[in-house]
Amino acid sequence: MTAALLSLALPLVAGLLxxxxxxxxxxLWVIAVSLGSLLAAAGALHQAMALGPQMLQIGGWTPPLAIRFQLTPLTALLLLFTAGLHLLVALFAARSPxxxxxxxxxxxxSLLHAALAALxxxxxxxxxxxxxxxLSLTAVALVALAGRKSHRPAFNYLMLSLAGSLAYLFxxxxxxxxxxVLDVPLLAGLAEADASTRLALLLMSLGLMLxxxxxxxxLWLPPAHSGAPTAVSALLSGLVVKGPIxxxxxxxxxxxxxxxxxxxxxxxxxxxxxALLSGGWSALRAPRLKMLVAYSxxxxxGYALLALGLLLRLEEPRLEAALWLFILAHGLAKVSMFLAAGELQRVLGTRRVRALKGASQNMPVAMATFAVAGGSLIGLPPSGGFLAKWLLLEPLFVQPQHWPWALGILLGTLMSAAYVFRVVALGFDRARPNPPSVAPDRLAQWLAMLPALLVLSLALISEPLLLWLGGVAR
Known part of the structure; x- marks a missing residue:
């Protein structure tokens, strides 16, 4: 448990300092702290796998008064995931102020990192x-860093986030x-299917979904994520929305x-x-690049929500593995897509999707990054998105009565392919590109490529990863 607490304490202390x-x-401070947190999270993951779940009762109180911290293989994996993505984004942000x-x-x-680790x-x-x-207050402040144009999306984010918080708190x-009691393990043994429990779970679910x-x-997400600075957009989409899920x-x-x-x-x-269909349709029609990625x-x-719903209905362990593999693959892919989109907008001097025509001639690495990350969103092999989607579909193929869910996944896949190929087709068009407004930064493009390469490399460890994820959540 010491390593997990260190992974939390490092970004918290760094943010305050x-x-x-x-x-x-x-x-440089944040890069060093994120690296230290990543190493500590790796140690926590090793401890959780070797010793099993661990508990820490803060202040020495016993349940039900104790505030309990719990380290499991899943929480250790999420600590590692959070620190790794923060490190990648910090490297990009240090290169591109x-x-x-x-x-x-x-x-x-750094405070966002600490809030997620504590969660x-x-x-x-x-x-x-x-x-x-x-987490929400820090995220709102980060959105507002883009200047006056982002104040309205940040304010809407704040108000709706507070409404979600009130619903959850009620x-x-x-x-x-x-x-x-409020301790999760204790509540797990006490909860009954009565009216008050049903209402409580409904309110909490609505707040978390918001x-x-x-x-x-x-509705608050596309303006907030697309209007935020590039590094912030990557953190919001890659990490922040995963906390409520x-x-x-x-x-x-x-x-x-x-x-x-x-x-x-x-x-x-x-x-x-x-969500798969309506979000995909909105992404397909979005006129601006970052808005397209936000609607995506x-x-x-929707895949995560579908996996959770089917898990509750079918109680199939593979669906739990699919849920968390979707979370990991989506986070990596979205960080790459937002960083690449930000570089494309900066160099081309425009936010319009149609301005990408022939952009690969000036920025081949950025366009390749978008294509590789988009392949994972579509579910093309051998990406992490493909592995997650296969785990989701496999139980549905066994029982024919579940074919409507499989059809929905297929339609969502086609919608994902449509909006990703819309960008890729324009970017790799042979037409003469518009002259860049600033010189392309090749190193920044390669830094944006790193998460996309990571999500692609998940296939290299597919067998042990899938065996492990099958029981990681418990």
Missing amino acids: LVVLQPRRPG HATGSGDYWPLS WLSADLFNLYVTLEL GVALLYGRYG KAALWPLH YILWLIWSEIAPPELGRPAGMLFAIAGIV TVAQL
Whole structure:
């Protein structure tokens, strides 16, 4: 557990020190801290795999008064994932200061890292609320770094996030009034399928879906993610929206009785299919590049929501592995896509998708990055997206009555291919490109390529990864 706490403490202390000391090169601090957090998370993952789940009761109190931190293989994996993506984005942002919007990016990104790490480790519903609020407030501040044009999206994000927080908190209060505890393992053994529990889970789910921008509560996401600085967009899409999804999975897979989980699973699965189609259609019609990538996030989160819904209905372990593999693959792909999109916009001097015609002649690495990351979103082999989609489809093929879900996944795949190929076809067109407004930065493009290469390399460790993910969440 010590390594996990170190992975949390390093970015927290760094963020506070950067606010107080204001060093001349804060990017180097954040890179060093992210690397240290990554190494500590790797140590925590080794401990969790070797020793099994570990608990820490903060302050020495015993349940139900204790605030419990819990380290499992899944939470250790998420710590590693968070630190790794923060390191990759920090390397890109240090190379391309324009991608941060302001020097305030560095302490805020460290605090965002710390809030996510605390969220993964928390095993108490109120402590999850606190970490979720810290995460949301930091994310809103990061969106606002883009200047006046981002103030309205940031304000809308803040207001809707607070509404989601209130819904979640009301649900927590109902559970506490009913059972007298907020500790997740204790609630898992006490929860009953009565009216108050049903209402509490409904309120909490609505709040979390609003914070994660899951369909139909997603309207704040495209303006906020597309209007934020490039590095911020990458963190928001790659990491921040995953926090509420983790809590949603936690309350429905650990706390909710099966009598409530099965009908809720149907609603989640339907919402996931609609997200795939409506988000994909909006991405296909988006006139601006970062807006296209933002709507793609709405669509791709539909896979996670569908996997969660089918998991609750079918109770198939492979669907749990599919859910977390989607989370990992989507995070890596979206970081690459946003960083590549930001470089394309900077060099071409325009945000329009149609301005990408022939862009590969000036920026071949950036366009290749978009294509490789987009291949994972589509589910092309041998990417992580392909592995996740195969795990999701495999149980559906066994039982013919589940064919409507498989058809929905197929239609979502075709929609993903349409908006990705829309960009790729323009970028690799042989037409003479518009002259770049600034000189392309080849190193920045290669840094954007790194997460795409990582998501592609998941296939190289597919067998041990799939065997491990099959039981990682428990």
